Amino acid sequence: MPGSDTVGLKAYGAYVPRLRLSRKAIAEANAWFNPAIKGLAKGERAICNWDEDSLTMGVEAARDCLTPARLDGGAATIAAVHFASTTLPFGDRQNAGILATALNFGENVATMDFTASQRAGTSGLLNALRSAKAGDTAGDTLFVAADKRRTQASGPQELQFGDAAAAFTVGGSGGGVIAAYLGGHQLSTDFIDHYRGGDSKYDYNWEERWIRDEGYFKIAPRAIAAALAEAGLDAGAVDRFIMPALIRGVPQKVAALAGIRAEAVRDTLQAQLGEAGTAHPLVMLADCLQEAAPGETILVVGWGQGCDALLFRTTDALASLPPRQGVKGWLARRREETNYNRYLSFNDLLEQDRGIRAELDAPTALSALYRNRDMVLGFVGGKCRICGTVQYPKTRACVSPNCGAFNSQDPHPFAEIPAKVQSWTADNLTYSPDPPAHFGMVVFDEGGRLMADMTDVAPGEVAVGMPVRMVFRRRAVDDKRGFIKYFWKATPDHTAGETTGGSE
Amino acid sequence: MARGIKDKVAILGMGCSKFGERWDMNAEDLIVEAVEECLEDAGIERSRIDAAWFSTAIEEQHVGKSGVPLAVSLRLPYIPVTRVENYCASGTESFRGACYAVASGAADIALAVGVEKLKDTGYGGLPQRMRGAVADMYWPNASAPGSFAQLATAYSAKHGVDPGELKTAMARVSVKSHANGAKNPKAHLRREIDIDTVLNAPMVAEPLGLFDCCGVSDGSAAAIVTTPEIAKSLGKADDLVTVKALQLAVSNGQEASHNSWDGSYFMTTRRAAERAYKEADIRRPRDEVSMFEVHDCFSITELVTMEDLYLSEEGTAWKDILDGFYDADGKIPCQIDGGLKCFGHPIGASGLRMLYEMYLQFHGRAGARQLDDPKIGLTHNLGGFPHQNVSSVSIVGRYDA
Numbered sequence: 001m002p003g004s005d006t007v008g009l010k011a012y013g014a015y016v017p018r019l020r021l022s023r024k025a026i027a028e029a030n031a032w033f034n035p036a037i038k039g040l041a042k043g044e045r046a047i048c049n050w051d052e053d054s055l056t057m058g059v060e061a062a063r064d065c066l067t068p069a070r071l072d073g074g075a076a077t078i079a080a081v082h083f084a085s086t087t088l089p090f091g092d093r094q095n096a097g098i099l100a101t102a103l104n105f106g107e108n109v110a111t112m113d114f115t116a117s118q119r120a121g122t123s124g125l126l127n128a129l130r131s132a133k134a135g136d137t138a139g140d141t142l143f144v145a146a147d148k149r150r151t152q153a154s155g156p157q158e159l160q161f162g163d164a165a166a167a168f169t170v171g172g173s174g175g176g177v178i179a180a181y182l183g184g185h186q187l188s189t190d191f192i193d194h195y196r197g198g199d200s201k202y203d204y205n206w207e208e209r210w211i212r213d214e215g216y217f218k219i220a221p222r223a224i225a226a227a228l229a230e231a232g233l234d235a236g237a238v239d240r241f242i243m244p245a246l247i248r249g250v251p252q253k254v255a256a257l258a259g260i261r262a263e264a265v266r267d268t269l270q271a272q273l274g275e276a277g278t279a280h281p282l283v284m285l286a287d288c289l290q291e292a293a294p295g296e297t298i299l300v301v302g303w304g305q306g307c308d309a310l311l312f313r314t315t316d317a318l319a320s321l322p323p324r325q326g327v328k329g330w331l332a333r334r335r336e337e338t339n340y341n342r343y344l345s346f347n348d349l350l351e352q353d354r355g356i357r358a359e360l361d362a363p364t365a366l367s368a369l370y371r372n373r374d375m376v377l378g379f380v381g382g383k384c385r386i387c388g389t390v391q392y393p394k395t396r397a398c399v400s401p402n403c404g405a406f407n408s409q410d411p412h413p414f415a416e417i418p419a420k421v422q423s424w425t426a427d428n429l430t431y432s433p434d435p436p437a438h439f440g441m442v443v444f445d446e447g448g449r450l451m452a453d454m455t456d457v458a459p460g461e462v463a464v465g466m467p468v469r470m471v472f473r474r475r476a477v478d479d480k481r482g483f484i485k486y487f488w489k490a491t492p493d494h495t496a497g498e499t500t501g502g503s504e
Numbered sequence: 505m506a507r508g509i510k511d512k513v514a515i516l517g518m519g520c521s522k523f524g525e526r527w528d529m530n531a532e533d534l535i536v537e538a539v540e541e542c543l544e545d546a547g548i549e550r551s552r553i554d555a556a557w558f559s560t561a562i563e564e565q566h567v568g569k570s571g572v573p574l575a576v577s578l579r580l581p582y583i584p585v586t587r588v589e590n591y592c593a594s595g596t597e598s599f600r601g602a603c604y605a606v607a608s609g610a611a612d613i614a615l616a617v618g619v620e621k622l623k624d625t626g627y628g629g630l631p632q633r634m635r636g637a638v639a640d641m642y643w644p645n646a647s648a649p650g651s652f653a654q655l656a657t658a659y660s661a662k663h664g665v666d667p668g669e670l671k672t673a674m675a676r677v678s679v680k681s682h683a684n685g686a687k688n689p690k691a692h693l694r695r696e697i698d699i700d701t702v703l704n705a706p707m708v709a710e711p712l713g714l715f716d717c718c719g720v721s722d723g724s725a726a727a728i729v730t731t732p733e734i735a736k737s738l739g740k741a742d743d744l745v746t747v748k749a750l751q752l753a754v755s756n757g758q759e760a761s762h763n764s765w766d767g768s769y770f771m772t773t774r775r776a777a778e779r780a781y782k783e784a785d786i787r788r789p790r791d792e793v794s795m796f797e798v799h800d801c802f803s804i805t806e807l808v809t810m811e812d813l814y815l816s817e818e819g820t821a822w823k824d825i826l827d828g829f830y831d832a833d834g835k836i837p838c839q840i841d842g843g844l845k846c847f848g849h850p851i852g853a854s855g856l857r858m859l860y861e862m863y864l865q866f867h868g869r870a871g872a873r874q875l876d877d878p879k880i881g882l883t884h885n886l887g888g889f890p891h892q893n894v895s896s897v898s899i900v901g902r903y904d905a
Contacts, residue, residue: 356627365637376641391761393642399761423658423767427650427709429629436710439644440654441767441891449763451891453644464661476645487642 007132007172008180008312010140011321013065014286015057015165016273016330018456019337020044023159029340030154037156045162045274047337050346050433051455051473051489054085054146055095057165059102059472062144063415065167066103067324078105078169079139084114084124086196086278087148089484098486099144101377102472104413110137121145121166121278122302126310128170129181140171147277150201153349157203160246162274164327166282178321179289179298179312183231187223188306191215208247216250217257220307224258224299227309233297235259238311240288242266243301244280260299272331278304285312287327294318333494335458346433357431362476364483374411379470379488381448382409390447412448414470415488419444421466426459438462442470442490453489467493508783509607511903513747514735516613516728517546520860523723523848524692531566531621532577534724538853539578539617542726547738553728554611555584557601559594559618561851561887563587565631566621574617591887592799593752594618595725595855596896600750602729612734618857619724620850630720649709649717651889652802656711658767659808663819671711673822674803675702678715680831681800681839685846687872692719692848702803716803721848725856727863732903744903745866748880749783751776752896759891770886772895773812777884780897781814786880790815793899794878795865796830796838797858799886800845806838809884813897832873840865840873851887855896858883862900879905 027041048057062081081103083096090098096111114124128141146165151157171177193211194203220243228235241264243251255265266284268275276283281302288298294316302308325333337343344350374380375393382394387403390412398405424440431437438454440462454462455473468490475487519542521534529537543550558574560567567573571585588597595618602614625631630648634640644650656674660667679699685691697715705713735744753775759765777789786792798813800806810821815836816829824830830838841847841861844854862881864870880901887894 356625357632360632360634362634362640364641368637369641372638372641389762393761395757399757401758401762401764423654423661425650425653425657425709425712426707427647427653428706429647429649429708430645432645436707437645437650439646439650440657443763447763449761450642451644451646451760451889464657475641485641 006177006180007129008170008177009289010169010171010176010178011065012178012286012289012326013061013063013067013167013324014283014327014330015060015064016046016327017048017052017057017163018333018335019047019049020334021047021337021340021343025338025340026159034154037154037159040156040159043271044336045159046164047343048148048163048346049456052148052163053089053474053484054087054148054165055089055098056471056473056486057148057163058083058085058099058144058146058167061146061165061167062099062103062142064324064326065142065169068322077139078109078142079137080110080128080141081105082112082114082124082128082141082143084120084143084145084278085147086115086118086120087150088113088115098377101373102486104374104378104380118278118304119302119306119308121282122300122308122310123186125168125170125282126184126186126308129184129310132170132172133181137171140169143168143170145279145282147279149203149277150347152202153344160270160275162276164273164276164279164283166279166286168282176317177315178318179314182233182297182311182313183227184308184310185223185226185230186306186308187219187226189219190305191219192305212247212250216245216247216254216303220254220301220303221257223307223309224301227299227311231311233311236261237297238264238299239296240264240266240292240298242281242284242288242298243303244268244275244284245303246275269327283327289314289318290326290328292318342434355431360431361480363478363481364485376487379413379415380411381414383412384408385410390444392448392450414444414448417444417446418493419468419470419490421462421464421468421490422449423464424454424462426462442468454491455489456491461492469493508749509603510748510783510785511732511746512607513603513729514732514740514903515745515747515859515863515900516548516730516735516738516740517542518725518727518860518863519543519545520690520725520857521723522690523721523850523857525623526722527623529722531619531724532573534621534722535574535577535617535619538724538726542728546728548613548728550578551581552613553580553583553615554613555602555605556580556586556615556617557598558585558587559589559598559852560587560620561589561591561594562620562622562631562633563589564633565624567619590894592801592851593855593885593887593894593896594852595857596883596885596898597855599727599856599859599898600752602727603747603750606729606731613728613730615726615728616856617724617726618853618855620852621722622720622850623722628720646889647709649712649802652805653709653712654767655808655890656804659804662766662768665822667711670822671703672699673825674716674807675699676825677800677803677806678702678845681843681845684832684840684873685842688842688847691842691846692721693842693846712802712804718801718844719846719848721850723848723850723853723857725853725860727856727859743867745863745900746903748899748901749780750898751780751783752894754894755888755892757892767890769808770812770890770893770895772893773809773884773886773897776895776897777813780899784899786899789813789882790836793836793880793882795840795862795875795881796836796884797841797843797861797881798838798884800839800843801849801886805886806843809886810838813882813884837875840870840875855883855885859898859900866902
């Protein structure tokens with residue numbers, strides 16, 4: 001494919017977990033030890049449910065981005081799946097590969113993980129844009145970024161961080177670019193405002209005043225200037241300035257230093273979400289695109305041992321992009337969590353007596369997982385060629401009582417099929433990290449059913465007939481072997497946002 | 505349909521250990537407790553047994569695999585011993601194997617023994633197990649009450665029964681079984697309870713509370729079977745109890761994967777019951793069967809089973825239950841021995857335990873629980889989950905009935 005002048009973003013998507021931890025709850029539990037966090041005790045931060053991580057959030061953001069392409073085969077144009085995160089669930093098992101399998105992209109797709117810097121998100125996106133511009137990619141790239149950074153109890157990061165994901169399809173030439181890539185720059189310098197050792201769970205941070213004065217204020221304007229120069233733009237042309245930073249006033253001051261209008265500076269979503277690590281500039285970009293008009297110039301800054309700056313201009317195609325949840329939709333799908341102990345438990349920050357039932361040792365047979373990877377990770381069932389019955393799992397013999405044919409089923413993906421609850425329970429006996437365990441018979445509108453775990457539900461919320469959608473989640477974690485078992489679960493299908501509060 | 509084995513096999517003797525938390529007993533000890541009684545009742549020596557069937561379901565918790573544990577426990581003289589497992593129908597499966605051996609002529613006298621030692625886990629409820637390499641990747645981590653509780657939500661939705669009313673009817677099931685169990689010296693739980701105790705009990709799996717769930721017990725039960733002719737030759741001429749029907753239906757995945765099942769009943773039990781009534785030549789079970797021992801692992805299981813056995817019309821069992829129809833003094837006594845609920849549920853022994861009560865009742869040896877002249881009895885086991893299970897229906901009765 002020849003190089004294309006018009007490359008850029010062709011679609012955006014996002015994901016924010018349903019649970020929002022009240023910062024007041026964090027401060028109430030910890031201010032006795034660290035009174036300084038009282039000043040941060042406003043608003044809420046997004047937190048993963050126990051069964052969510054960067055990968056599961058990434059899958060959701062990708063599904064949101066591909067809306068409604070996956071249902072009509074449009075995803076066939078995806079030639080590469082790239083995943084950026086500093087909290088990859090696996091250190092050596094390609095996470096982008098799991099993502100691509102979960103999304104049923106098949107084997108002939110280029111997969112790659114970007115990690116080890118808060119700049120992984122913007123650098124990875126820049127890489128995909130430059131590949132598209134050079135014509136190096138046979139089709140579009142699905143670029144996904146997600147982070148779920150762990151923090152120690154009582155520190156300011158516990159209040160400031162949030163969990164979220166963003167996704168974009170990147171390409172060109174075929175039309176449909178909603179935000180054209182105008183130019184960008186990468187500035188690399190080993191400025192260590194914080195670091196996380198290879199075997200460490202948590203960040204180690206240096207003094208904010210040094211980070212601000214010697215880092216942000218001196219480094220970021222240079223990267224921005226270089227990006228503007230490459231795009232041939234004046235700083236005054238920037239309509240939207242996207243720059244995450246936890247130190248108060250930094251984006252505003254950097255904008256001023258770079259000559260960008262003050263009103264262009266975007267809100268960092270700190271009040272509702274928190275900062276989602278390497279995904280955050282891209283979460284902010286997805287949020288911006290959801291309200292931007294055609295013809296707006298957007299500057300995205302990524303920070304971490306240097307600085308990335310990327311320039312886009314929205315096109316007329318943005319207006320005709322099919323509606324999606326986006327950051328705003330997911331933020332509206334919200335449930336307040338005020339139980340700080342539950343947050344600690346979900347994040348392995350609490351030594352709990354989980355009982356003998358939690359001891360069940362269930363290793364995963366990797367050979368069996370490989371054989372059944374489409375069924376388990378991709379949630380692919382079968383459709384009988386003879387009688388048309390849709391069924392899960394796909395087996396050698398058709399389940400229809402009027403058929404029973406052998407070897408008659410073609411693969412049939414289930415993940416996007418709407419479903420309803422036929423029967424359910426809330427089980428207090430079985431071990432669950434968040435009891436009671438909800439599960440039930442989920443019946444798919446096109447046929448087929450599954451006795452399925454349910455997630456993101458509160459006691460009293462589930463009812464027979466309730467519409468559900470399937471989501472990719474952690475089924476269990478094999479702590480003994482460091483293995484995470486992923487599968488699909490049913491969750492209430494909130495087509496409309498919910499705003500009710502109250503702790504689960 | 506095959507001709508069946510009606511009246512081809514007679515029960516020569518039965519035995520049953522005390523069920524309960526038998527902290528002082530290994531599974532092997534429980535086997536001997538049941539079989540000693542069984543041999544004495546049959547009036548024969550071990551050496552007369554031609555073949556044996558041995559049922560356990562969670563053998564990894566106690567005796568381990570194969571027929572060897574039974575042969576060793578009883579020092580059987582190198583005869584064939586077949587170990588069977590079919591979820592909670594395992595006990596009935598050992599009985600079925602022994603009966604088929606006698607009916608076929610392969611054995612003159614056969615032994616069926618079931619045992620389970622469940623109380624060595626360190627926690628309440630059934631032992632947890634691996635479900636296999638593939639099932640573990642997509643099955644919910646459901647407890648048994650969690651699986652069966654869903655019958656209640658589906659039943660309420662289908663029949664428009666208010667969940668509160670259904671919960672009351674379910675509670676009534678347990679109150680009745682506790683009243684019966686209190687009269688049974690071998691039962692695990694022997695305390696009468698009132699309906700408020702059931703309704704106010706801690707929730708195990710919505711809507712099943714603690715008293716909607718059967719006991720998890722240690723225990724063993726045994727039967728010796730032979731032909732009616734041999735039984736007579738051994739001096740058992742009077743009041744012989746014979747097998748009228750043994751049927752089993754096993755899910756083929758339709759409930760789990762095909763949308764023709766609504767989750768409110770057992771497809772298997774209906775099939776097994778239809779076949780069993782035919783084999784036993786019973787046309788009106790509500791009038792012809794004197795007593796029932798059904799698989800009341802949970803109150804809701806018993807409730808829907810009364811419909812699946814064609815005793816109550818679909819959608820009405822909860823009313824019959826509230827009316828006392830299945831009480832000890834009702835039209836059709838059900839769980840007269842206390843049922844799984846109170847006699848307890850050592851899985852591999854349960855099917856044989858139900859037959860043991862039938863056998864005692866026919867012989868007038870049921871003590872305070874004795875019914876007035878029962879002629880036909882039905883036992884039922886249900887193993888697995890509502891959406892994927894095995895269901896057995898056995899009918900026994902007086903030889904002359």
